[in-house]
Amino acid sequence: MCDTCGCTQPDDAVTIRKAGEEHHHHDHAHDHDHAHDHAHAHDHEGRSIAVETDILQKNNLLAERNRGYFLAKNILALNLVSSPGSGKTSLLERTIRELGGGLPVAVIEGDQQTMNDANRIREAGAPVVQVNTGNGCHLDSDMVLRAVRELQPEENSVLMIENVGNLVCPSLFDLGEARRVVIMSVTEGEDKPLKYPNMFRSSQVCVINKIDLLPHLDYDLEKAKEYALQVNHHLRFIEVSVKSGEGMDAWLTWLRDEVAAAKA
Amino acid sequence: MHELSIAEQILDIATDHTAREGVASVREIELEIGTLSGIEIDALTFALDVVTKNTVLDGTKVTIIDVPAKARCESCGEEFLLEDYFSPCPACGAFQSETLQGQELRVKSLIVDE
Numbered sequence: 322m323c324d325t326c327g328c329t330q331p332d333d334a335v336t337i338r339k340a341g342e343e344h345h346h347h348d349h350a351h352d353h354d355h356a357h358d359h360a361h362a363h364d365h366e367g368r369s370i371a372v373e374t375d376i377l378q379k380n381n382l383l384a385e386r387n388r389g390y391f392l393a394k395n396i397l398a399l400n401l402v403s404s405p406g407s408g409k410t411s412l413l414e415r416t417i418r419e420l421g422g423g424l425p426v427a428v429i430e431g432d433q434q435t436m437n438d439a440n441r442i443r444e445a446g447a448p449v450v451q452v453n454t455g456n457g458c459h460l461d462s463d464m465v466l467r468a469v470r471e472l473q474p475e476e477n478s479v480l481m482i483e484n485v486g487n488l489v490c491p492s493l494f495d496l497g498e499a500r501r502v503v504i505m506s507v508t509e510g511e512d513k514p515l516k517y518p519n520m521f522r523s524s525q526v527c528v529i530n531k532i533d534l535l536p537h538l539d540y541d542l543e544k545a546k547e548y549a550l551q552v553n554h555h556l557r558f559i560e561v562s563v564k565s566g567e568g569m570d571a572w573l574t575w576l577r578d579e580v581a582a583a584k585a
Numbered sequence: 586m587h588e589l590s591i592a593e594q595i596l597d598i599a600t601d602h603t604a605r606e607g608v609a610s611v612r613e614i615e616l617e618i619g620t621l622s623g624i625e626i627d628a629l630t631f632a633l634d635v636v637t638k639n640t641v642l643d644g645t646k647v648t649i650i651d652v653p654a655k656a657r658c659e660s661c662g663e664e665f666l667l668e669d670y671f672s673p674c675p676a677c678g679a680f681q682s683e684t685l686q687g688q689e690l691r692v693k694s695l696i697v698d699e
Binding site for chain 1: 590594595597606612613616621622669670673690691692693694695696697698699
């Protein structure tokens with residue numbers, strides 16, 4: 322049962338809230354209730370029904386609808402993926418502050434629980450909606466659609482979708498983004514791309530964060546890039562330290578170039 | 586555990602088709618799963634067990650058809666089987682390859698009693 326209002330929504334239900342909002346919206350899952358009762362007493366070979374359907378079809382179709390909406394509204398949607406603690410939220414906070422309203426940014430935050438990230442983004446000055454996935458390990462295109470309806474991002478803006486911190490599950494779920502950005506920090510192993518190849522394979526950009534720590538670590542940056550390129554030779558790298566600000570120019574330049582390219 | 590969402594999608598697809606065909610139970614379901622699709626088969630069968638209780642797929646035999654991953658080398662054009670995403674081309678050793686198959690996640694067919 323929901324602790325907030327005592328409704329019967331299960332604890333693990335997906336909730337979508339704006340930062341500062343106390344109550345969740347009640348979004349109840351569809352009911353598949355099939356109560357046909359055909360008495361089949363025969364025992365033949367069985368009949369084969371050709372289905373030939375992509376299991377992710379529903380997610381993919383909805384992702385394409387999202388993509389069309391973003392295109393029409395001239396919204397550059399980015400899907401930010403990484404393991405927990407790589408600095409996704411910090412990168413967004415600094416990005417919002419450095420852009421200073423010059424380029425409007427709206428954010429969808431995905432986490433299993435808490436409003437913490439949404440509150441941080443709101444402090445940084447951007448409109449934000451928090452999606453709590455409950456037990457879910459990734460965002461899907463339906464959650465993004467519902468969050469977008471709540472967020473109402475303005476035209477000619479950037480929509481940052483911060484996925485649940487997880488290098489496995491989000492890789493399969495297209496959200497309708499223009500670009501997938503995988504963030505890897507130098508405090509993780511160099512071989513992350515080899516261990517989690519699906520995520521690195523399906524991303525276009527790899528932001529390598531926390532480079533200010535390189536002098537203190539045994540991390541081999543070139544090796545990490547080499548591994549990532551083995552998995553995806555189209556991957557483009559942007560090295561940053563969100564803390565010191567080093568490399569933020571390159572990141573912001575890439576962002577502005579993407580916005581310009583999307584308009585063209 | 587994205588296999589749980591995958592299992593739910595499979596159930597949705599099966600439920601749609603059985604409703605259309607007017608059948609109440611399914612003897613067997615055939616799934617085509619690419620070896621590089623990112624799905625752990627054990628986790629998927631476990632998830633299917635959980636989500637299909639008291640549904641049209643309750644007790645249904647699950648047959649997984651592996652789709653081997655294949656790639657074409659962008660350097661020399663060689664087509665080869667991939668064990669993982671970072672296998673070099675066996676002919677020229679280059680890592681630049683385009684995946685041709687192996688990411689499939691499909692419900693192929695349902696076998697029902699007449």
